[in-house]
Amino acid sequence: xxxxxxxxxxxxxxVLLAAAAEVIEESGPAALSLRDLARRxxxxxxxxxxxxxxxxxxxxxxxxxxxDLLAEALHAADGGLVEAGxxxxxxxxxxxxxxxxxxxxxxxxxxxxEVAAARERSGAALRAxxxxxxxxxGTAGDAxxxxxxxxxxxxxxxxxxxxxxxxxxxxxxxxxxxxxxxxRLFGPR
Amino acid sequence: xxxxxxxxxxxxxxVLLAAAAEVIEESGPAALSLRDLARRxxxxxxxxxxxxxxxxxxxxxxxxxxxDLLAEALHAADGGLVEAGxxxxxxxxxxxxxxxxxxxxxxxxxxxxEVAAARERSGAALRAxxxxxxxxxGTAGDAxxxxxxxxxxxxxxxxxxxxxxxxxxxxxxxxxxxxxxxxRLFGPR
DNA sequence: ACGGCATCTTGTCAATGCAAAGATACGATC
DNA sequence: GATCGTATCTTTGCATTGACAAGATGCCGT
Numbered sequence: 001x002x003x004x005x006x007x008x009x010x011x012x013x014x015v016l017l018a019a020a021a022e023v024i025e026e027s028g029p030a031a032l033s034l035r036d037l038a039r040r041x042x043x044x045x046x047x048x049x050x051x052x053x054x055x056x057x058x059x060x061x062x063x064x065x066x067x068d069l070l071a072e073a074l075h076a077a078d079g080g081l082v083e084a085g086x087x088x089x090x091x092x093x094x095x096x097x098x099x100x101x102x103x104x105x106x107x108x109x110x111x112x113x114e115v116a117a118a119r120e121r122s123g124a125a126l127r128a129x130x131x132x133x134x135x136x137x138g139t140a141g142d143a144x145x146x147x148x149x150x151x152x153x154x155x156x157x158x159x160x161x162x163x164x165x166x167x168x169x170x171x172x173x174x175x176x177x178x179x180x181x182x183x184r185l186f187g188p189r
Numbered sequence: 190x191x192x193x194x195x196x197x198x199x200x201x202x203x204v205l206l207a208a209a210a211e212v213i214e215e216s217g218p219a220a221l222s223l224r225d226l227a228r229r230x231x232x233x234x235x236x237x238x239x240x241x242x243x244x245x246x247x248x249x250x251x252x253x254x255x256x257d258l259l260a261e262a263l264h265a266a267d268g269g270l271v272e273a274g275x276x277x278x279x280x281x282x283x284x285x286x287x288x289x290x291x292x293x294x295x296x297x298x299x300x301x302x303e304v305a306a307a308r309e310r311s312g313a314a315l316r317a318x319x320x321x322x323x324x325x326x327g328t329a330g331d332a333x334x335x336x337x338x339x340x341x342x343x344x345x346x347x348x349x350x351x352x353x354x355x356x357x358x359x360x361x362x363x364x365x366x367x368x369x370x371x372x373r374l375f376g377p378r
Numbered sequence: 379a380c381g382g383c384a385t386c387t388t389g390t391c392a393a394t395g396c397a398a399a400g401a402t403a404c405g406a407t408c
Numbered sequence: 409g410a411t412c413g414t415a416t417c418t419t420t421g422c423a424t425t426g427a428c429a430a431g432a433t434g435c436c437g438t
Contacts, residue, residue, distance in 0.1 A: 009386075028295025030219065035425060044387045046427085051385090054427070103352045106217025110353075144358060148366075149342065149373040156345025157337075163292045164299075169333060177337075184338040185374060198417075224394060233418045235396085240416090243396070 013051045015041045017062055024097035029107055034058070059101050059108035060115060066098030067118035074125035082182050084129030085154040089178040092158035099158065126151060149185060157181050202240045204230045206251055213286035218296055223247070248290050248297035249304060255287030256307035263314035271371050273318030274343040278367040281347035288347065315340060338374060346370050 009015070019040045023032055034055055035045045052058035070091050077087035092099040101107055109115065130147040160166050161174050170177050198204070208229045212221055223244055224234040241247035259280050266276035281288040290296055298304065319336040349355050350363050359366050 012385085028293070030296060033425065034427095045425090046388080047386055049427075103348065103354060104217070105353055107219055145369060145373065148346075148355070148359065149370045152345035152349060152370055153338065153342040153374075154345065155349055156341035156343065156347075158345075159292065159348055160341060160344055164294055165292060166337070170337065180334060181338045181341055184334065185342075201416080222394065223396095234394090235419080236417055238396075 021097040056108050063102045063108050064114050064118045066102045067122045071122035071125045080132050081129045085182040086178050088154040089158045093174045210286040245297050252291045252297050253303050253307045255291045256311045260311035260314045269321050270318050274371040275367050277343040278347045282363045285351050
């Protein structure tokens, strides 16, 4: 099914998305070339256009996939807001390419309905994590504010980590480092 | 001095950097074209290469300029860690193009010595803000941890704001919204 | 068997980044 | 003030890319 050699590739769409993620992870979105992806997949240079229309179309598909993976990761993280935050950072590091594209609206069609739907799914997962917050945590029960602060701190940490902007003393395990940071917001005092 | 017409432009380097920032602000770094910048400046398409070598060189210069502007903004923000954080967010929104490039190492030569120096200048400014933190703020005097948490939350908020990822309820003034978020970390309880 | 349709290919064009080689003017030195 | 070195800018050329158009191939249902 997947190893085909004939005229029809059979799995091109998935292969192209995976190759795109690989390239972006190694060299960033700027180095992405549709023709290079086609070469890697062993198809003609115009084959990707059929599945995604253009470059923005491919990145749109990648963003949708990313938002869905994120929603899944957040749902899987049982253990309150702190663990959801760790899962967020973990996702950003493990799926660096998806994460990078997702929050770069100039690279894809961020207003596409499929994107909005996928984004909403992960947004709901995030809010569910905040709802688990035990009341009386210092903040005056402002759930929206809590969510914004939590989102900001994990998103910022993940972004800085991926950008290589953090000093070496932070360590080499993003999960534990993230936990320490998140505890300053919502953890035990 | 600046309105030259002759063979020599006289101010090309600055004009190109300004035009680049403008283009990036409007359409993102992916839409940046050296030839387009040259057209805007009224020079030949190869003129930019002389000043910056290549595209990465231009973005390197933009990143250096950005780190210096950030250091300046942080120094100017007297009023403790909270105000420094607000200044950080304010910088990211006002100089969105610089900010975007600064934390995208794949776009420029992040290992260039001029970049490291400029980055260190803004890093020192950030740490100076953290040192102002009154002790006994809940955290056990872990300055490095405080700095990391503070940097993460303001960087994340700024990034999400610029990406247009935040819901409309947050409002339209990044400064006040940021203040609310930062207060959850270090503000009065 | 046949026809519709999704999939993939070939060919083409404008735009871009980069490099090489040449033209022009500024400024220091005499 | 003339001359020479050099920084600045232009012209030309080439490989790569994204996007489009038209055609080839094979799967699938009728």
